[in-house]
Amino acid sequence: MLKDRIFSARECLERHSLDALLVTSLHSIRYLSGFSGSDGVLLVTPDSGCFLTDSRYTTQAGIEVSGFPVAEYRIKLDAVVEWLSANSCRRIGFIASQLTVEVFDELKGKLPVAEFVPLKDELAEIRCIKDQSELTLLETVAGLASEAFLAVLPLIKPGVPERELALELEIAMRRLGADDKAFDFIVASGERGALPHGHASERLVSAGELVTFDFGAIFHGYNSDETVTVAVGGVDPRLLDIYSIVKEAHDRAIDAVKPGVPLKELDRIARSYIAEKGFGPYFGHGLGHGVGLEVHEKPLVSFRSEEVAAEGMVFTIEPGIYVPGLGGVRIEDTVSVEKSGCRLLTKVSKELQVL
Ligand code: ZN
Ligand code: ZN
Numbered sequence: 001m002l003k004d005r006i007f008s009a010r011e012c013l014e015r016h017s018l019d020a021l022l023v024t025s026l027h028s029i030r031y032l033s034g035f036s037g038s039d040g041v042l043l044v045t046p047d048s049g050c051f052l053t054d055s056r057y058t059t060q061a062g063i064e065v066s067g068f069p070v071a072e073y074r075i076k077l078d079a080v081v082e083w084l085s086a087n088s089c090r091r092i093g094f095i096a097s098q099l100t101v102e103v104f105d106e107l108k109g110k111l112p113v114a115e116f117v118p119l120k121d122e123l124a125e126i127r128c129i130k131d132q133s134e135l136t137l138l139e140t141v142a143g144l145a146s147e148a149f150l151a152v153l154p155l156i157k158p159g160v161p162e163r164e165l166a167l168e169l170e171i172a173m174r175r176l177g178a179d180d181k182a183f184d185f186i187v188a189s190g191e192r193g194a195l196p197h198g199h200a201s202e203r204l205v206s207a208g209e210l211v212t213f214d215f216g217a218i219f220h221g222y223n224s225d226e227t228v229t230v231a232v233g234g235v236d237p238r239l240l241d242i243y244s245i246v247k248e249a250h251d252r253a254i255d256a257v258k259p260g261v262p263l264k265e266l267d268r269i270a271r272s273y274i275a276e277k278g279f280g281p282y283f284g285h286g287l288g289h290g291v292g293l294e295v296h297e298k299p300l301v302s303f304r305s306e307e308v309a310a311e312g313m314v315f316t317i318e319p320g321i322y323v324p325g326l327g328g329v330r331i332e333d334t335v336s337v338e339k340s341g342c343r344l345l346t347k348v349s350k351e352l353q354v355l
Helices: 002-015 026-033 058-064 076-086 101-110 122-126 132-155 162-175 190-194 237-256 263-276
Strands: 020-023 041-044 049-053 070-072 091-095 115-119 186-189 209-215 217-219 226-232 288-290 297-301 314-317 320-323 327-330 333-338 341-344
Touching: 002 020, 002 026, 002 041, 002 122, 020 026, 026 041, 026 122, 041 076, 049 058, 049 076, 058 070, 076 101, 101 115, 122 297, 132 162, 132 209, 132 217, 132 226, 132 314, 132 333, 162 186, 162 209, 186 190, 190 209, 190 320, 190 327, 209 327, 226 237, 226 327, 237 263, 237 314, 237 320, 237 327, 237 333, 263 297, 263 314, 297 314
Parallel strands: 020 091, 049 070, 091 115
Antiparallel strands: 020 041, 041 049, 186 209, 209 226, 288 297, 288 314, 314 333, 320 327, 333 341
């Protein structure tokens, strides 16, 4: 599997006639080499390369890294420059969004004969299409987070602080084998539901409210992302109406996912339905995003997307309606695109659960 990924990275070298590609994103380093630590640089050349790290990680890299020799540095930038000079690399590509101006200037200063070529994040584009081992991990982590949510469901009652529910959910995930939480969970009850990114607060959940949970786990480097909105007892009919509109927008978009569909078309399907029902101004964010080694990665699923759905892509579908002063609803599933449709990786039912 790593072989295929490295092959794709080398195609990028060929496209830009590079002698070397400098990879500094830890996610892309993990993708290409298997290294899971928090510091290092990967240099990829047309027929070899090197993974450079410091003494904290040399042993770990020796175990984890395949496809590249491992070397240890004391000063990172000097080691990169030395390696590039020793291997006569003159045209060196780097991902423009991931190198600071400071490091770029220093590299240029230390290696004046080289030409540094800024690139779009083509590695992130390669990472859009998941291979079988990634799909297995993404399904495992999504299933694990869904199971943790179901374990916490009986604790959602009037009088419980949002923050306690977030903590219980995190504990349940860890018990089920998650390495960590993917992000700070959103637990937004009552009027706070109108905050699309309302982190869990001290607020107590009350009867007659909707509560939105946006949560995810990490397992072997891969993330999950799911949002469930539940009702605590009977709620305002306006909120029930909003729930059914968001659910229908979510279902319509998911039904439309298949290879070849422009991602902006998925956004349009959900958005136009919500607008038709009169809530257009209350759905401000994009419909979804890719999920993988990063919880938010390519492809973007929004009106700005240029990509089309392809087999092996994994992304979220997460429409929402947020009405200030009343509350909000978001429903989010993560799907993997298959030959003739898609599969849900997240497993909690999105029918409204009244607790
Ligand atoms: Zn989410
Ligand atoms: Zn999301």
